[in-house]
Amino acid sequence: MAEWGRTTLEMFVEELQRPVRLDESFDRRVMVKVRRLYAAQRPRGVRAVFAAIAGVSRRPAWAAALAASVVAVASVGIFRARALQPNAGATRLEPVTFVYVNKTARSVSVVGDFNNWGVGDTALVATNHQGVWSVKAPVATGLHRYAFVVDGKEWVADPSALRAPSDDFGLPSSMLVVEDASK
Amino acid sequence: MLGLAGMESSDAELVTRVLHGDVNAYGALVSRYRDRYARYAVHMLGNREDAEEALQDAFTRAYRSLARCEEPERFGAWLFRILVNRCRTSGARRVRRGQTFVHDEGALLNASEEHPAEQTMWREEIERAVGELSADQREAFLLKYVEELGYDEMSEITGVGVSALKMRVMRACDRLRILLKEVHSG
Numbered sequence A: 001m002a003e004w005g006r007t008t009l010e011m012f013v014e015e016l017q018r019p020v021r022l023d024e025s026f027d028r029r030v031m032v033k034v035r036r037l038y039a040a041q042r043p044r045g046v047r048a049v050f051a052a053i054a055g056v057s058r059r060p061a062w063a064a065a066l067a068a069s070v071v072a073v074a075s076v077g078i079f080r081a082r083a084l085q086p087n088a089g090a091t092r093l094e095p096v097t098f099v100y101v102n103k104t105a106r107s108v109s110v111v112g113d114f115n116n117w118g119v120g121d122t123a124l125v126a127t128n129h130q131g132v133w134s135v136k137a138p139v140a141t142g143l144h145r146y147a148f149v150v151d152g153k154e155w156v157a158d159p160s161a162l163r164a165p166s167d168d169f170g171l172p173s174s175m176l177v178v179e180d181a182s183k
Numbered sequence B: 001m002l003g004l005a006g007m008e009s010s011d012a013e014l015v016t017r018v019l020h021g022d023v024n025a026y027g028a029l030v031s032r033y034r035d036r037y038a039r040y041a042v043h044m045l046g047n048r049e050d051a052e053e054a055l056q057d058a059f060t061r062a063y064r065s066l067a068r069c070e071e072p073e074r075f076g077a078w079l080f081r082i083l084v085n086r087c088r089t090s091g092a093r094r095v096r097r098g099q100t101f102v103h104d105e106g107a108l109l110n111a112s113e114e115h116p117a118e119q120t121m122w123r124e125e126i127e128r129a130v131g132e133l134s135a136d137q138r139e140a141f142l143l144k145y146v147e148e149l150g151y152d153e154m155s156e157i158t159g160v161g162v163s164a165l166k167m168r169v170m171r172a173c174d175r176l177r178i179l180l181k182e183v184h185s186g
Helices: A006-016 A025-041 A043-056 A060-068 B004-008 B011-019 B025-045 B048-064 B072-097 B105-114 B117-132 B135-146 B151-158 B162-185
Strands: A093-101 A108-112 A123-126 A132-140 A142-150 A154-156 A174-178
Touching: A006 B117, A006 B135, A006 B162, A025 B025, A025 B048, A093 A108, A093 A123, A093 A142, A093 A174, A108 A132, A132 A142, A132 A174, B011 B025, B011 B072, B025 B048, B025 B072, B025 B135, B048 B072, B072 B135, B072 B151, B117 B135, B117 B162, B135 B151, B135 B162, B151 B162
Parallel strands: none
Antiparallel strands: A093 A132, A108 A123, A108 A142, A123 A132, A142 A154, A142 A174
């Protein structure tokens, strides 16, 4: 250290110590996730969300849309509109393949109540050069909300699946019903 | 999110409020540590996008585990440890993907707006030199000289012994000296 010119070190460090400022949207993104976690931890809030979803699910249009979503979320016979019941007593995990098409995305991950809305926890992999991203993940049987996060920032609902009713956070999300394949 | 009152509260007060259900109090903690820790993440990971992702993940993980923060008055240090670990994971993943270290384009852009061309070139040289260090050396150098931590603190955060950290810092300095000399002589 002694022979390295101290001035050079000081200049070097001084430059590295310059503040790095993030824009205000960073705070908003963090707090959206934090509020989602908070809501997921509140029993009353969770029940309210499920009640809202279950109420809407009786509409015939939702049943048709739900069937269409099989194309985007191919899995082991998990979708049946009649089964829109909250996760009561459901602990079995079923493999679910999430598919999202985006030719310009550099990264895609799926977030949902099944992974505590953890961005990056469940990353999709580009399966070819046509912008098709997919991942197979274990999801507990029952009713779930989920969304895709593109490039770590853009939060999008699954365009091929049922759109979930808007929540307190104003971010789009889709609905997923996972049924017990053994039944 | 929170008014000035929230910003004036101590870390311990804010942590207590969050644990009692005042989720908005967490926003004050995010604002308090965002920029300071963004600096470490940007230099450690080499680009703003990965740094923001790592920092966002660190804040989220800290919130999930807040009840396990044994010293709420040292929330910042606890959060920093989470971030350092997160940066290690992210850096290792990047190596596995075969990506190279890239410049923090945002910082370079800011530098070019605020400083003359020579300053921008100097900044580029520094970014490149830091990126040439091994992850272990870069981590030790940044913690020691940029974050100005003592070796005991560094050891606590990284789980690496003091002697090993001193060696890493020394080797980082040696490497930087060579790299910068190459730039100036070239």
